[in-house]
Amino acid sequence: MWNRIVALIAKELQQLFSTRRNIMLLLTPLVLQLAIFPFATTLELRNATLSILNEDSGAASVELVQRMAAASAFTEVLSLYSEEDLERVIDRQDALLAIRIPPDFSRKVLAGEPVSLQAVIDGRRSNSAQIAYSYIQQITNDFAEERTGQVAPAKLIVRNLYNPNLDYRWFVLPSLVAIIATVGCLLVTSLSLAREREEGTFDQLLVTPLTPAYIMLGKAVPGILVAMAQGGIISLAAVWLYGVPFTGTVWLLMLATFAYALALSGVGLLLSAISNSQQQAFLGVFCFMVPSVVLSGYLAPVENMPTVLRWISAINPLTHFIEMAKGIFLKSYGLAETQTSLLALFGIAVVTLLVAHWVFWKQTKS
Amino acid sequence: MDASAAVRIKGLTHRYPEQKRDEQALADVDLTVRPGIITGLAGPDGAGKTTLMRVMAGLLKATKGEIEVVGLDPVRQADALHLRVGYMPQKFGLYEDLTVMENLVLYADLRGVGAEERKAQFERLLDFTDLHRFTKRLAGKLSGGMKQKLGLACTLIGTPELLLLDEPGVGVDPISRRDLWRMVQSLAQGGMAVVWATAYLDEAELCDDLCLMNEGRVIFSGAPREQKERMQGRCIQVRDIAGNRRHFLRHALGSPSVVDGVIQGESVRLVLKEGLSEPDPGVLEGEPTARVVTVEPRLEDAFIDLVGGGPDGHSVLADTMPLVDLPSGVDPQAVIRAHELTRTFGDFTATDHVTFDVKKGEIFGLLGPNGAGKSTTFRMMCGLLTPTSGDAEVMGIDFKRSASEARQKLGYMAQKFSLYGNLSVERNLIFFSGIYGLKGRAQADKVAQMMDSFDLTRYRRTNAGELPLGFKQRLSLACALMHEPPLIFLDEPTSGVDPVTRREFWVHINALVDKGVTVMVTTHFMDEAEYCDRIALIYRGRMIAAGPPDQLKKAVASEDLPDPTFEDAFIGLIQRDDQAREVAEKDKAA
Numbered sequence: 023m024w025n026r027i028v029a030l031i032a033k034e035l036q037q038l039f040s041t042r043r044n045i046m047l048l049l050t051p052l053v054l055q056l057a058i059f060p061f062a063t064t065l066e067l068r069n070a071t072l073s074i075l076n077e078d079s080g081a082a083s084v085e086l087v088q089r090m091a092a093a094s095a096f097t098e099v100l101s102l103y104s105e106e107d108l109e110r111v112i113d114r115q116d117a118l119l120a121i122r123i124p125p126d127f128s129r130k131v132l133a134g135e136p137v138s139l140q141a142v143i144d145g146r147r148s149n150s151a152q153i154a155y156s157y158i159q160q161i162t163n164d165f166a167e168e169r170t171g172q173v174a175p176a177k178l179i180v181r182n183l184y185n186p187n188l189d190y191r192w193f194v195l196p197s198l199v200a201i202i203a204t205v206g207c208l209l210v211t212s213l214s215l216a217r218e219r220e221e222g223t224f225d226q227l228l229v230t231p232l233t234p235a236y237i238m239l240g241k242a243v244p245g246i247l248v249a250m251a252q253g254g255i256i257s258l259a260a261v262w263l264y265g266v267p268f269t270g271t272v273w274l275l276m277l278a279t280f281a282y283a284l285a286l287s288g289v290g291l292l293l294s295a296i297s298n299s300q301q302q303a304f305l306g307v308f309c310f311m312v313p314s315v316v317l318s319g320y321l322a323p324v325e326n327m328p329t330v331l332r333w334i335s336a337i338n339p340l341t342h343f344i345e346m347a348k349g350i351f352l353k354s355y356g357l358a359e360t361q362t363s364l365l366a367l368f369g370i371a372v373v374t375l376l377v378a379h380w381v382f383w384k385q386t387k388s
Numbered sequence: 389m390d391a392s393a394a395v396r397i398k399g400l401t402h403r404y405p406e407q408k409r410d411e412q413a414l415a416d417v418d419l420t421v422r423p424g425i426i427t428g429l430a431g432p433d434g435a436g437k438t439t440l441m442r443v444m445a446g447l448l449k450a451t452k453g454e455i456e457v458v459g460l461d462p463v464r465q466a467d468a469l470h471l472r473v474g475y476m477p478q479k480f481g482l483y484e485d486l487t488v489m490e491n492l493v494l495y496a497d498l499r500g501v502g503a504e505e506r507k508a509q510f511e512r513l514l515d516f517t518d519l520h521r522f523t524k525r526l527a528g529k530l531s532g533g534m535k536q537k538l539g540l541a542c543t544l545i546g547t548p549e550l551l552l553l554d555e556p557g558v559g560v561d562p563i564s565r566r567d568l569w570r571m572v573q574s575l576a577q578g579g580m581a582v583v584w585a586t587a588y589l590d591e592a593e594l595c596d597d598l599c600l601m602n603e604g605r606v607i608f609s610g611a612p613r614e615q616k617e618r619m620q621g622r623c624i625q626v627r628d629i630a631g632n633r634r635h636f637l638r639h640a641l642g643s644p645s646v647v648d649g650v651i652q653g654e655s656v657r658l659v660l661k662e663g664l665s666e667p668d669p670g671v672l673e674g675e676p677t678a679r680v681v682t683v684e685p686r687l688e689d690a691f692i693d694l695v696g697g698g699p700d701g702h703s704v705l706a707d708t709m710p711l712v713d714l715p716s717g718v719d720p721q722a723v724i725r726a727h728e729l730t731r732t733f734g735d736f737t738a739t740d741h742v743t744f745d746v747k748k749g750e751i752f753g754l755l756g757p758n759g760a761g762k763s764t765t766f767r768m769m770c771g772l773l774t775p776t777s778g779d780a781e782v783m784g785i786d787f788k789r790s791a792s793e794a795r796q797k798l799g800y801m802a803q804k805f806s807l808y809g810n811l812s813v814e815r816n817l818i819f820f821s822g823i824y825g826l827k828g829r830a831q832a833d834k835v836a837q838m839m840d841s842f843d844l845t846r847y848r849r850t851n852a853g854e855l856p857l858g859f860k861q862r863l864s865l866a867c868a869l870m871h872e873p874p875l876i877f878l879d880e881p882t883s884g885v886d887p888v889t890r891r892e893f894w895v896h897i898n899a900l901v902d903k904g905v906t907v908m909v910t911t912h913f914m915d916e917a918e919y920c921d922r923i924a925l926i927y928r929g930r931m932i933a934a935g936p937p938d939q940l941k942k943a944v945a946s947e948d949l950p951d952p953t954f955e956d957a958f959i960g961l962i963q964r965d966d967q968a969r970e971v972a973e974k975d976k977a978a
Contacts, residue, residue, distance in 0.1 A: 025822065026822060026823045029818070029819055030823060033808070037810060040811060221806070221808075221809065222804045222806040223807065225772055225800070225802055226802060226806045227823075228772055229770050229800040229877075230795060230820075231823070231824065231825070232792075232823055233792055387774045
């Protein structure tokens with residue numbers, strides 16, 4: 023039987039690389055994302071506008087305003103003169119963040135009394151506004167610390183441990199390994215059966231001695247190979263082109279990619295089995311991809327999600343793979359740290375492949 | 389040229405951008421379509437029929453040549469043209485999720501037919517197509533024949549002067565085809581100009597005027613009668629053959645006096661070389677009882693003669709195939725067995741308790757109108773569909789028990805070209821031999837041998853999808869035979885293929901049968917059914933008749949019709965079944 027499966031896999035790969043269109047379909051996202059993604063999805067804050075309503079005219083408030091204005095994140099600082107202005111600038115998105123300094127600020131600072139500042143942030147741009155807010159918080163804390171002249175008895179110090187310079191590229195590229203591999207693997211597996219069905223070769227395949235399980239195996243392997251190749255290219259580019267440190271081991275990254283691709287090929291084959299045309303399969307890939315990326319922790323931390331979404335995130339293969347990819351790249355994860363994610367991925371793979379096989383088997387028996 | 393002509397075409401040439409320099413879809417075509425008659429546009433697939441139709445409908449601008457349709461330039465005056473010309477493409481754009489009536493309304497809207505006018509037109513068209521009963525039914529739920537009638541009705545909205553029908557007979561059973569023909573004929577008699585494109589030469593034969601095409605060229609234009617007259621006396625039927633009629637045919641095709649030959653039940657029909665009225669004495673050697681009868685020529689005879697004759701009857705392929713040796717325990721009387729085979733889809737019974745056995749070395753045909761259950765039965769026999777009840781066995785192996793093992797025994801060739809179009813000829817052969825378990829030396833040898841016997845070597849690096857039609861056909865057969873199966877299943881293997889390629893295909897099949905291969909075939913071509921040793925006629929899910937073609941023909945012979953064709957037999961048996969059913973229902977009601 024092995025020879026027959028090798029014949030099937032060879033055919034799939036030949037078909038895949040037979041047309042320029044197919045090769046482009048696999049290479050374009052790779053090159054494009056590699057070139058654009060690290061720059062487009064900036065998680066660092068730059069070129070933001072800060073607005074300040076300073077109702078106090080004391081020396082302390084002026085100093086604070088100067089410190090805030092000097093922060094590199096804010097290229098522009100708007101001075102406001104009324105409460106209405108404050109709401110207006112946020113409303114019109116003229117500023118990401120508005121700070122209001124109360125009239126008694128300087129007096130209370132001098133007297134050593136506690137004083138509060140008001141920060142209004144644009145919730146529509148929550149991600150960047152949150153980052154901006156934390157910058158301001160840090161500036162204010164530093165300021166307060168110096169003024170009171172003493173260190174608070176217990177103070178939380180946030181240090182960005184694994185990405186000390188907060189270089190967002192370190193964070194984006196390992197995730198990109200996962201995302202690109204997703205596109206490649208899903209496209210190859212999901213379009214394969216649908217294409218055979220569309221072109222009328224499906225029956226021809228079904229009358230051969232190959233059983234549904236073997237046909238699926240023959241379709242899954244090329245998808246896994248493509249995912250691993252694409253993941254490998256991105257990883258190399260991350261290290262050599264973007265200088266992302268690689269602190270883990272290569273074989274573990276390969277094992278993780280394999281586990282992920284296996285889980286994903288089950289999803290792809292399932293999409294393929296229930297689609298009558300390549301168009302439907304393509305839509306299916308899209309419907310799976312978008313929530314999968316959103317719930318993976320790539321765009322927003324999983325910890326901030328509602329409980330139900332966190333559950334879904336836990337059965338989302340991408341969550342586990344991103345977690346491992348980042349760990350292997352940046353935190354020198356070994357087998358011990360990754361085994362939970364690996365087991366989760368193999369578990370997901372077993373489920374998706376079994377379901378895909380069941381659906382496929384049912385169809386051939388109908 | 390006729391001043392009243394609906395279409396005038398002179399020197400029309402067209403080349404698609406993707407075609408090579410020496411290829412042309414249309415080459416210097418002249419055509420005149422006159423009102424009041426049906427003009428046939430006949431030829432095999434790829435002859436240029438559809439291209440010509442699209443040019444006439446104003447959907448395509450030809451590279452070169454003059455064309456005038458209902459007095460208009462079809463490209464520059466396209467808008468005016470669309471209102472006066474009805475075009476029904478091969479796959480007419482019916483909206484399957486809309487009802488019959490909604491489809492009619494939609495097309496009336498598209499053609500801008502007013503409310504008052506459309507009422508009268510709908511009434512007339514529904515009468516005409518006999519679709520009154522079905523106005524509320526979804527178009528997708530209609531049978532192939534009814535869809536085609538609805539398509540025709542939609543095309544006729546707005547009363548066009550010129551009707552262009554692109555292969556309206558495809559996918560339609562003979563009964564509906566006769567209906568459709570009668571309808572179009574009455575339109576033509578009413579003064580409409582009609583172009584009927586077809587790949588079936590028996591259909592083309594009925595047209596009043598004919599344009600016969602092959603490879604983009606017009607090879608004949610005029611009344612079909614002229615062609616038949618030219619062949620008069622050269623067509624003979626050899627009856628009462630004592631020996632094997634397949635051997636006789638092969639022997640006869642080898643003779644230089646014979647241009648073409650086909651099997652017709654127990655007899656063999658031959659077309660002789662120009663000027664001859666009987667074959668060389670050598671042809672009838674060893675057949676003392678055989679009688680030679682001169683028969684009426686057909687358009688197909690003329691076509692084969694025009695393109696230079698059919699194949700010589702020798703199959704290089706069969707020489708390379710081993711003799712089939714049945715494993716012990718397999719009954720040679722039943723290498724394929726259907727026992728009480730039943731398949732239901734919901735509450736619809738597609739196949740209803742069908743039982744038959746196929747002997748080793750027999751050609752067994754499944755025949756029936758569309759949707760009658762022929763395909764369902766066929767698909768169960770090759771393991772593509774699981775029976776609801778009953779058994780399907782090949783070589784003594786039940787599909788339920790060991791599908792994989794059973795499938796290794798059969799070769800399968802589908803109706804549509806179903807190989808990998810973007811892989812080369814060689815890669816396709818390697819793939820199919822590979823999944824049937826051939827490897828190493830044996831595989832390489834087999835691939836080389838197949839390319840050799842089918843003359844595919846020069847195309848080895850060509851993508852299968854780009855092959856000429858005849859070679860696609862050969863490649864499909866080659867792929868189905870890589871593993872030297874003792875059984876082959878052919879699902880409408882030659883639909884759309886030109887008559888010469890069809891003959892060549894049957895030369896191979898006949899030779900394979902000589903090696904002991906058993907063949908099961910479904911077909912639309914009534915002529916092709918005559919190649920079968922036995923035929924099962926499937927209608928409404930049941931097998932209403934089974935037997936050798938001649939026996940089925942005899943069953944419908946009457947005083948009015950002493951020598952029925954196979955199509956007559958087909959229609960007669962189905963009508964008989966319908967009558968019996970009506971009687972039974974009346975009895976039940978009473």
